[in-house]
Amino acid sequence: MSGNPQEHAAIGFVGLGMMGHGIAKNIVEKGYPLTVITHRNRAPVEDLLGRGATEAQTLGELARRSSIVFLCVTGSPEVEAAVRGPDGLAAHLRSGSIVVDCSSSDPNSTVRLAAELKAKGVEFADAPLSRTPKEAWEGTLDTMVGADDAVFARLRPILDTWAGKIVHIGGVGDGHRMKLLNNFISLGYGALYAEALALADRVGISAERVDSVIRGGRMDCGFYQTFMQFTLTGDRNAHKFSLANAFKDLRYLESMANGVGLVNPVGSAVKNSYAVAIAAGGASDYVPMLPAYIDRLNGGKVD
DSSP: OOSOGGGSOOEEEEOOSTTHHHHHHHHHHTTOOEEEEOOSOHHHHHHHHHTTOEEESSHHHHHHHOSEEEEOOSSHHHHHHHHSSTTSGGGTOOTTOEEEEOSOOOHHHHHHHHHHHHTTTOEEEEOOEESOHHHHHHTOEEEEEEOOHHHHHHHHHHHHHHEEEEEEEESTTHHHHHHHHHHHHHHHHHHHHHHHHHHHHHTTOOHHHHHHHHTTSTTOOHHHHHHHHHHHHOOTTSSOOBHHHHHHHHHHHHHHHHHTTOOOHHHHHHHHHHHHHHHTTOTTSBGGGHHHHHHHHTTOOOO
């Protein structure tokens, strides 16, 4: 970013969870005026206020202070609730503002919201995330952006504050479509690893012995390493992506496939692997804990 950041966009931020807190931290530390929404979880709010952010009591107040608003929430229902309604963003943003959805959302909802906001003179972009809260804090996330060229050009300096890899994938909705494809691949890995580890255990091959073959070989990758870190060391923080969020994204993927009439048997199988964990009460556990639920399906016990 060139020049004085204070002469640039005023940023609003909604959603200070595991990813959002780190993103917002990088935005304000790199000089952009930042307003965050009040929240019952005071820790991230107080941290950001200490770094120079200001706090809004309502979405309307946040919208009036901001020219670009980032949303980093659970999914489309939460995004829609933030945008719509008498005190939602749409009712208070000025013409020429931009709403950026960093959540993993349903592309159909994204396209509908973009059209609603466009009628009010407000632009919409989808910039979902890849990698983990660690990279969010370090400012090295990956993001795939759906936006027209002019909107992307306005967003690029802010994205540079928190992302190490930025891909302008296409128009509005394409970021979320690509995110679902990305998560299908990664969560598909997770389902394969879980079943392989459960089977290995049943035939007397330890996770450590499995890892000695996979790690450093052609089937090794960053996702495998953070997934296995929990299995090998019990580190719950190695890969903080909940089974509930995984299941939600796979349901969005299924909807996307249905929308174009694509038969996706592998996607359905992967989704059902995570459905097993959700049905067993594992919604708040993380993806690397899936092997225990696959084992439980086969008569074992979740630790």
